[in-house]
Each structure stands twice: as structure tokens, then as C-alpha cells.
Amino acid sequence: MPVEKQPVGSVWTRPRRGREQPALTREQIVAEAVALLDAEGMEALSMRQLGARLNAGATSLYRHVANRDELIELVVDEVYGEIRVPEINDPAQWRAAAEQCAASHRAMILRHPWMASTLGQVGLSYLGPNVMRLNDRMLALFEVGGFAPVESSDAIGALISYVIGIGISEAAWLTLLARSGQTESELIANLRPAAEQAAHDYPRLRQADVRGVWDQDPAIARDRQFRYGLDRIMEGLESRRER
Known part of the structure; x- marks a missing residue:
């Protein structure tokens, strides 16, 4: 039976x-x-x-x-549903539109830091209408960008995996920050002595302070780190388009 x-x-x-x-x-x-x-x-x-x-x-x-x-x-x-995917018709606009989508995805995670502990445990959340609509629009975006259908899903996956990965790290940091009751600059200043002591026996880590890492505006530093990784991902995807 x-x-x-x-x-x-x-x-x-x-x-x-x-x-x-x-x-x-x-x-x-x-x-x-x-x-x-x-x-x-x-x-x-x-x-x-x-x-x-x-x-x-x-x-x-x-x-x-x-x-x-x-x-x-x-x-x-x-x-x-908060994530925005620009609609384009010109392939020359593809990179700027994909970067806007990535930035929107990151901003959503940072607005809702609890997502950091949730994204790996969401079960079938990805069957929801907002996620399905997002995926469909991203496929349309990459189609205009010149990606073959067989590669679009992998290309989108590479981009979004980067955004989620760095977004989860940022969200975890912002959650710690909120619990501390301090500003970001205050928390970093309080962490600095312990971090410098821990790095004492590691010359390359000590050199980080010479480059002014501790004196940077933390929000600007986070934006710069996100942008650096996003640029490298986009360069790789651009090379696939050229093929």
C-alpha cells in the first residue's frame, strides 16, 4: 500500500x-x-x-x-519585501543596478539585526511572495545584464551570499553595540586596550594601528569594507558578462 x-x-x-x-x-x-x-x-x-x-x-x-x-x-x-531591485532596459546600467540591489539587501539586514541569527534557520521562508518576487526581479536584472539563464542563478547566488555574509557580521556587531549602551566609537575605544594587548606578540597585527585602523570612523570603515568586497564581486561578474 x-x-x-x-x-x-x-x-x-x-x-x-x-x-x-x-x-x-x-x-x-x-x-x-x-x-x-x-x-x-x-x-x-x-x-x-x-x-x-x-x-x-x-x-x-x-x-x-x-x-x-x-x-x-x-x-x-x-x-x-523592503529590498529594492531597479528595473532596467539598458545592459550598460546593469552593474549600477546590481550594486543598488546589494546595498538595499545590506540595509535591510542592518535595519533588522535579528536577521543575523535567523537567515540560517528560516526553513521554507524562501517560498514567500516577497522573496519569490525579489528572485524573479533579480533574474530579470541579470537577464538584461547579458547573463545566460543557466548562469544567472549562480551569479545572483554569489552576489547575495557575499551581502548576507558581511551583513550577518555587521548585524551581530550592531546587536552587541545595542546591548552595550555605548556609541560605536565608545565601544571601540573601550575594546582597544585589550585588542592591542592581545596583538602584542603578532607584529602584523600591531602594524594595523600604524595604519590608523583604530582611529577611523567605524561607520565609514564598515561602509568601506562592504564596498571593497562588493567591487571585487562585481569585477568578477563583469568578466563573466564579457565572455
């Missing part, structure tokens, strides 16, 4: 449950969940805590969202 296949467990693969309560919608739940995450981080997200913020019991939330995992799928897709 054949085994009946179980449906994929995702908020995106099942219909919404019945009629929604007039006083509470899925959209309201998701918006409040994003606000909670931005304020307190992923550790604070629970159906009970969210219900309290909405002046509703957890049971009311379960009429719209089956569990916390589904809620995470929804909030991840929600913030992915």
Missing part, C-alpha cells in the same frame, strides 16, 4: 484558516512581530509575548499562525 505523502510544513503551503477575526489580521500580527524583533531580538519572540503586545491571547494568534516557526517564515518574508 503506497505511503501517503505528508504536505510540506510551511505557512506558504497551506491555505489560511477559515475567517479571520475582525479585530486581528495576519498582517497586524506580522507587523507587530517585526517591531518586537527590532526592539528586543529573536530571543524575545514568543506567541505569548506577541499576544500581550497585541492585547490578544496566544490562542487568538494561533487562528492565523500555526506556530512560532510559521511566524518566523512570515516576518522574514515581510522584511525581504
Whole structure:
């Protein structure tokens, strides 16, 4: 007797449950969940805590969202809707448009630092409408840029993997910064003595201070580091276009 296949467990693969309560919608739940995450981080997200913020019991939330995992799928897709992909018709505009998309992706992660601990654990969040729309628009962008369909997905993956990788590091740093209650410059100044002591026996690391690393504006330094890596990625992708 054949085994009946179980449906994929995702908020995106099942219909919404019945009629929604007039006083509470899925959209309201998701918006409040994003606000909670931005304020307190992923550790604070629970159906009970969210219900309290909405002046509703957890049971009311379960009429719209089956569990916390589904809620995470929804909030991840929600913030992915903030990413902008320019629409172009001229291949000469491809690099500038792709860089704008990368910068928009990074900005989204930095606005929502909790994404740093979430991107590797989002299950089937990538089936959501905002992510699907983003992927479709990026494919259109790379198509105008001259990439063959068979290579577009890999090229997009290389670019976005870089953005997510550096974005996760930045978001983790900003989360530490928020918890410290200090400005970025203050935190770096307080970390400097310990870092210099740790580098004492490593001459190349000591030379970093000679180059003024510790005296740079930290926000400008982060932007420069992002730009350096993005330029190298784009140069590599440009060489593929030329082929």
C-alpha cells in the first residue's frame, strides 16, 4: 500500500484558516512581530509575548499562525519585501543596478539585526511572495545584464551570499553595540586596550594601528569594507558578462 505523502510544513503551503477575526489580521500580527524583533531580538519572540503586545491571547494568534516557526517564515518574508531591485532596459546600467540591489539587501539586514541569527534557520521562508518576487526581479536584472539563464542563478547566488555574509557580521556587531549602551566609537575605544594587548606578540597585527585602523570612523570603515568586497564581486561578474 503506497505511503501517503505528508504536505510540506510551511505557512506558504497551506491555505489560511477559515475567517479571520475582525479585530486581528495576519498582517497586524506580522507587523507587530517585526517591531518586537527590532526592539528586543529573536530571543524575545514568543506567541505569548506577541499576544500581550497585541492585547490578544496566544490562542487568538494561533487562528492565523500555526506556530512560532510559521511566524518566523512570515516576518522574514515581510522584511525581504523592503529590498529594492531597479528595473532596467539598458545592459550598460546593469552593474549600477546590481550594486543598488546589494546595498538595499545590506540595509535591510542592518535595519533588522535579528536577521543575523535567523537567515540560517528560516526553513521554507524562501517560498514567500516577497522573496519569490525579489528572485524573479533579480533574474530579470541579470537577464538584461547579458547573463545566460543557466548562469544567472549562480551569479545572483554569489552576489547575495557575499551581502548576507558581511551583513550577518555587521548585524551581530550592531546587536552587541545595542546591548552595550555605548556609541560605536565608545565601544571601540573601550575594546582597544585589550585588542592591542592581545596583538602584542603578532607584529602584523600591531602594524594595523600604524595604519590608523583604530582611529577611523567605524561607520565609514564598515561602509568601506562592504564596498571593497562588493567591487571585487562585481569585477568578477563583469568578466563573466564579457565572455
